[in-house]
Amino acid sequence: MSFPWIETKAFRDRAVLVTGAGRGIGEGLAERFAQAGARVAVNDVLPERAEAVAARLRQAGLDAAAFPADITRVEEVARLFARSAAAFGRLDVFVSSAGFSERRPLLEVDEAHWDRMLGVNLKGPFFCLQAAARAMIPERRGRVVFLSSIGAHAAQMHLAPYCAAKAGIGLLARAAAVELAPHGITVNAVGPGAVEGAWNRQFFDDPEYRRRWLATAPLGRMATNDDVAAAVLFLASDEAGYITGQVLYVDGGKLAYVPSPDVLSKAFE
Numbered sequence: 001m002s003f004p005w006i007e008t009k010a011f012r013d014r015a016v017l018v019t020g021a022g023r024g025i026g027e028g029l030a031e032r033f034a035q036a037g038a039r040v041a042v043n044d045v046l047p048e049r050a051e052a053v054a055a056r057l058r059q060a061g062l063d064a065a066a067f068p069a070d071i072t073r074v075e076e077v078a079r080l081f082a083r084s085a086a087a088f089g090r091l092d093v094f095v096s097s098a099g100f101s102e103r104r105p106l107l108e109v110d111e112a113h114w115d116r117m118l119g120v121n122l123k124g125p126f127f128c129l130q131a132a133a134r135a136m137i138p139e140r141r142g143r144v145v146f147l148s149s150i151g152a153h154a155a156q157m158h159l160a161p162y163c164a165a166k167a168g169i170g171l172l173a174r175a176a177a178v179e180l181a182p183h184g185i186t187v188n189a190v191g192p193g194a195v196e197g198a199w200n201r202q203f204f205d206d207p208e209y210r211r212r213w214l215a216t217a218p219l220g221r222m223a224t225n226d227d228v229a230a231a232v233l234f235l236a237s238d239e240a241g242y243i244t245g246q247v248l249y250v251d252g253g254k255l256a257y258v259p260s261p262d263v264l265s266k267a268f269e
Contacts, residue, residue, distance in 0.1 A: 005234075013038075015039050020098030025147065043068065043071070067087075096169075098120060101117075122172070144185065149192060173246075192223055204222070
């Protein structure tokens with residue numbers, strides 16, 4: 001996949017903070033921003049994962065540093081943004097990629113599970129947004145991109161708290177976009193469908209589940225990290241300066257398609 005922002009080093013010397021960058025989509029985003037010239041703050045809840053990604057990027061001649069923190073703890077969010085600001089001197093782009101899902105039937109969801117799902121997927125992103133806005137407002141510019149999910153728009157079995165949190169991300173992006181527009185800050189979200197990689201192994205390692213999903217996917221494949229990164233880097237770029245308050249779904253047409261009964265019968269036979 002061609003990335004014009006990488007080829008032109010469009011993010012040269014810009015400071016980018018990516019949460020959940022220790023693996024999966026977040027790791028891919030940290031790498032693409034660094035390749036595009038950015039100075040990347042790699043965040044993950046596990047210090048060893050953040051350090052490993054940052055070290056790999058530095059070994060490739062890229063500019064990255066690890067900033068481990070648990071974004072569900074407001075005091076750790078404050079330290080995360082303070083430390084990255086001290087290291088890089090500014091914040092140009094914040095990408096909220098940290099996320100977590102776990103299947104559990106609706107009637108088996110207890111308070112601890114609910115709090116965990118909402119903590120990682122909605123509470124943490126909100127307080128990170130708040131910290132990012134405080135850093136960006138004095139500069140009169142900035143880009144915020146949240147990672148949402150097609151689960152924000154269409155229900156997924158046994159993922160009620162996750163879907164509720166991701167739906168909240170969409171409206172949070174819109175509300176924040178309105179409030180922060182006078183400060184030159186855009187706020188958008190990217191909603192991936194199923195993405196190849198460790199994130200979805202709990203679902204797609206089951207061959208039957210994978211077959212059923214692909215049977216109702218118009219493009220006939222899952223997304224890659226690069227598919228998601230292309231959308232995120234665009235929304236973070238100068239070219240997207242007049243786009244704010246939007247959710248861009250990167251789902252291969254999944255949400256646009258209502259399968260016919262015969263397709264559904266084949267998918268679930």
